[in-house]
Each structure stands twice: as structure tokens, then as C-alpha cells.
Amino acid sequence: MQSGYVNRWIGKDLKFIWHPYTQMKDCRKTPLILIEKAKGAKLYDDQGNFYYDTISSWWCNIHGHNHPKIKKAIKKQLDSFEHVLFAGFTHKPAILLAEKLVSIAPKNLTKVFFSDNGSTSVEVALKMSFQYWQNTGKTKKTRFISLHHGYHGDTIGAMSVSGVNIFNEIFSPMFFSSFKVPSPYCYRCPMGKNRPACKIDCIKPLEKLLEKIAEACAAIIIEPLVLAAGGMIIYPKEYLSKVADLAKRYNVHLIVDEVATGFGRTGKMFACDHVDIRPDFMCLSKGITSGYLAFAATLTTHKIYEAFYDDFEKKKTFYHGHTFTGNPVASSCALASLRIFEEEDTLNRIKDLILFFHEGLEKFRGLPLVGDVRHLGMIGALELVKNKYTKETFGFKERVGFKIYKEGLKRNLVLRPLGNIIYLFLPLCVKKKELEYILENTYRLIKSAKF
Ligand SMILES: Cc1ncc(COP(=O)(O)O)c(C=O)c1O
Incomplete structure (x- = not known):
């Protein structure tokens, strides 16, 4: 994983840029990731790491990055x-x-x-x-x-x-x-x-x-x-x-x-x-x-x-x-x-993928941290809770989602949360093997998370 402070581009970024929906002070501890190329469902940084774009770059990417057509x-x-x-x-x-x-x-x-x-x-x-x-x-x-x-x-x-x-x-x-x-x-x-x-x-x-x-x-x-x-x-x-x-x-x-x-x-x-x-x-x-x-x-x-x-x-x-x-x-x-x-007959092609995705997500219901599992099409969400039975939520200051996000990056996943909601908003181009990896690693991460 890169260290943002040895990277002169990140230094320059922090000097000049104010990022959206970002507490810029966080960028000192969680360095920005410098993306140099992207293909299909993957983003590649300047340090040779890749990340699955599991939230379709804020929900906009559909057919994958760098599509020739x-x-x-x-x-x-x-x-x-x-x-x-x-x-x-x-x-x-x-x-x-x-x-x-x-x-x-x-x-x-x-x-x-x-x-x-x-x-x-x-x-x-x-x-x-x-x-x-x-x-x-x-x-x-x-x-x-x-x-x-x-x-x-x-x-x-x-x-x-x-x-x-x-x-x-x-x-x-x-x-x-x-x-x-x-x-x-x-x-x-x-x-x-x-x-x-x-x-x-x-x-x-x-x-x-x-x-x-x-x-x-x-x-x-x-x-x-x-x-x-x-x-x-x-x-x-x-x-x-x-x-x-x-x-x-x-x-x-x-x-x-x-x-x-x-x-x-x-x-x-x-x-x-x-x-x-x-x-x-x-x-x-x-x-x-x-x-x-x-x-x-x-x-x-x-x-x-x-x-x-x-x-x-x-x-x-x-x-x-x-x-x-x-x-x-x-x-x-x-x-x-x-x-x-x-x-590419996209909507028919993804039908089986959607079933596979939903089946995979249903397995998360058994995890102690997961209060609710929701899915529709290529969108899936996990609502994390402190107590599954009372549905008590984690507080704003506990930054549970942010901690999951940081761990996700280590597993090649962009799990940018919405508060305590961890979600996947997948590009329609994602392949079954990739989806398997994404689901498995998200599962392991949430299973091992301690708050
Ligand atoms: C349902 C919905 N409407 C409107 C917007 C605003 O779009 P934009 O960020 O492009 O202004 C968003 C952005 O996330 C959205 O999800």
C-alpha cells in the first residue's frame, strides 16, 4: 500500500485541491490514492495496486472503464x-x-x-x-x-x-x-x-x-x-x-x-x-x-x-x-x-449475475454485525448495527463505515460507506469471478471487524 507522503503528486494534491465530501484532515492519515489507469471494473494506482470499483465511481460507471466503443x-x-x-x-x-x-x-x-x-x-x-x-x-x-x-x-x-x-x-x-x-x-x-x-x-x-x-x-x-x-x-x-x-x-x-x-x-x-x-x-x-x-x-x-x-x-x-x-x-x-x-444485450446478460449476487449477499445475514441485507439488481447494502436484536446503531463518532473502508482498500475493494451502511453498487460489466472475489473479501472483512 502506498504512503501518500513520499508521493510528490499526493503532496501537490493536498497543497492545491479541496476534495468533495472529504474531511481534508483525514487525508493525512488515509492518503488519497493516485489513479493512473482503469479498465473494466478495476482501478489501478501509481504503486501497482488495483481496486475493484465496487461503487462504480459514485454510481456512474455502467459498462466499465476504458470501453473501446x-x-x-x-x-x-x-x-x-x-x-x-x-x-x-x-x-x-x-x-x-x-x-x-x-x-x-x-x-x-x-x-x-x-x-x-x-x-x-x-x-x-x-x-x-x-x-x-x-x-x-x-x-x-x-x-x-x-x-x-x-x-x-x-x-x-x-x-x-x-x-x-x-x-x-x-x-x-x-x-x-x-x-x-x-x-x-x-x-x-x-x-x-x-x-x-x-x-x-x-x-x-x-x-x-x-x-x-x-x-x-x-x-x-x-x-x-x-x-x-x-x-x-x-x-x-x-x-x-x-x-x-x-x-x-x-x-x-x-x-x-x-x-x-x-x-x-x-x-x-x-x-x-x-x-x-x-x-x-x-x-x-x-x-x-x-x-x-x-x-x-x-x-x-x-x-x-x-x-x-x-x-x-x-x-x-x-x-x-x-x-x-x-x-x-x-x-x-x-x-x-x-x-x-x-x-452486448447487457440487461439479459446480467440476469444470472444478479441472482448470484443476491445469493451471495444473503449469506451476510448470519454475521453478528449485519442487521439488514438489501438488494435490487446490481445494488446491495448491508446495514451494520451494534446490536442485532435491538437494532442499535453505531454512533457518528465511531466511524465504523470509515474503518471498513480503510480495511477494504487493503483487500482491493472500494467500500466507501454511507454512515453505517456498507454497499456495493456494481458496474454492469463486472465478471462472475470478480464478483466472487468482491463478495468473499467483503464477507471476511465484516466477519473479522471488531468495534
Ligand atoms: C438520486 C440522486 N439524485 C441526484 C443526485 C445528484 O447528482 P449530482 O451529484 O450529479 O449532482 C444524486 C447523486 O448522488 C442522486 O443519487
Whole structure:
């Protein structure tokens, strides 16, 4: 294992760079890892070590690093032009990509608005929903509903509709106020019930809230099936169906944030595809370019688009945009990634792998530290607890996840935790042998961990 302080690059990094979600003081004891190359599911550092990218580089890598088809598409587009403003001008890569996205999204989503990261795709959905109601004369519909454990990004608007936790509570005075409802967190059921006898009673607080405030409500925003940053909470499909039904019944938009779950991660192209729902907005980013370039899209319906379509002086235009909106290189990259899904039959190919993965994860249930095991598609999570029977959690200061992360690196694993949740968010390219190694070593590590 490298020592960061003999490495002049790490010294330079620490001198000049401030890393995201990082207490920079930790980097003195846990040196940053200098990555020099990557291939498939593996990252290689400058000291000759490799690491399995078990969390897909913050959930974005899909087909693996250094994929020849994606690189080729990027290079080809660079030979034509790298970027052009996306107002007054357009280009084939964006047109083809929009057409492709519409063809794979839920049928009612027929319009694509591009941006450049997950948070902005959410901001776009919030602003479009808000303005839709203004443009159509329902001016009181201005508020949003979200889940306690939801996470939708780090910009102010996205934070305002996210759960308040240890990371963002400092900023909470800056948020606009929104309504929060309890999460369908089965392991720690907010209603004190158990599955499947519960009949999804955790939907009741949302129903009650809508009865009271639907007139003032623009939209409900939700991550479909997996509350990712909130702790990889995988919740019942019935809950999502019921949310969609309620949104329709109370005339409130449904925004599904598929930034983390989109593009095959849950075993289907979108998490929404597990359930027959018709959202009004779908937010996409991360895996859209297979994690190669920053890019995002917000999909919406023709009905919503039409409410903005009018003479210029009527002030119904959607005045929102980002410099790199619809970037042609990223669009070409996204198209290449979607072609790979077809050419390599990715979603069928991973079916057996997913079964193997889930079977492997179920074995963790026997470990004293593991309170809950959750999985969906290529996502798996282990909730570590102090006491399995009382479900008592480890405290923030105990840094259990961080200790596991450091041990993981010694075993070639990037087990970057979410508090006490250790999770695998695997690239779809991972091979069975690699997965075997990842599961076995994660198991051994957690079995031998002492806190
Ligand atoms: C569900 C979800 N929405 C939005 C975001 C924000 O995306 P970005 O970090 O690209 O702004 C994330 C990031 O993790 C996410 O998981």
C-alpha cells in the first residue's frame, strides 16, 4: 500500500485541491490514492495496486472503464466539433440521443431537456413543475413533497427537497420549505410494522398530507425503489405504485429521480420499469454516459411542454439553461453507451449475475454485525448495527463505515460507506469471478471487524 507522503503528486494534491465530501484532515492519515489507469471494473494506482470499483465511481460507471466503443464515439465527435451553444443551434448527437431516450423511457415521457449533472436535472424538474402550474393558472400550487431519507443533490433547490441529515443540516436555513413524509424504510419501519403484513401502511402519512395540501402542491419527488444516499434503502414496489396513484388522484406531478437508479442498475433500464407508472418528470444523469462525461436530462410529457409553448410576449418560456447543455461529445458518449446495452444485450446478460449476487449477499445475514441485507439488481447494502436484536446503531463518532473502508482498500475493494451502511453498487460489466472475489473479501472483512 502506498504512503501518500513520499508521493510528490499526493503532496501537490493536498497543497492545491479541496476534495468533495472529504474531511481534508483525514487525508493525512488515509492518503488519497493516485489513479493512473482503469479498465473494466478495476482501478489501478501509481504503486501497482488495483481496486475493484465496487461503487462504480459514485454510481456512474455502467459498462466499465476504458470501453473501446465509448472511447471511439468520444474521439469521433471531437474530430467534428466539441461544443456549441444549445440555444439557436442544435446538432445530430443531441437529436439522436433525445429520440433514443424517449424510446426507452416510460411511454408518456416525450420531451427531453438536457443539463449537466444530477442536481441540475432535479432543479429543472422542480422549476418546470412550478412554472407549469403558474402557466396554467393554478398559481397556488407551489410546494413540494419529498421523503425523509430522499436525496436529490447538493444545490439549494435539490437540498430543499432532500432529507436533512448530518451532511446538509448546516445549510438547512438556506432551504425553501417543503413537506416531508416518512420513508418506506422496512428495516426501521416508521409505522412499527413488518412486511408483508403491513399492507404498505407507510403510505398513509402521504395520503393524509395530500388530503390537506394538494391544492398548494406542485409535485412529489421520489427516488424510485432505492433511496440511495439516504442509506441504500430498497423499498417495496407497491409503495411506488401507491405514490403514483396518489399523485394522479390529487393532481400533483410525480417527479422520479432516476439519477442513481437509471441505466440498468436495478436490473431493468429504469427502476420505474419494475412498476407500471407514468411519471410527469424523470431525472437522469450519472449512468447516462456510462460515467464517462458529466451530463444529465430531464424528461417530461407533451402536456407539460405544451403549457410553455406560446407567443414570446406571454412569458411562458422556460428560462433555464446551462452553458454545457446538450454537449455533443457527452451526447455521442451517451448514445454509444445505449448502443452497448443493445449490442452486448447487457440487461439479459446480467440476469444470472444478479441472482448470484443476491445469493451471495444473503449469506451476510448470519454475521453478528449485519442487521439488514438489501438488494435490487446490481445494488446491495448491508446495514451494520451494534446490536442485532435491538437494532442499535453505531454512533457518528465511531466511524465504523470509515474503518471498513480503510480495511477494504487493503483487500482491493472500494467500500466507501454511507454512515453505517456498507454497499456495493456494481458496474454492469463486472465478471462472475470478480464478483466472487468482491463478495468473499467483503464477507471476511465484516466477519473479522471488531468495534
Ligand atoms: C438520486 C440522486 N439524485 C441526484 C443526485 C445528484 O447528482 P449530482 O451529484 O450529479 O449532482 C444524486 C447523486 O448522488 C442522486 O443519487
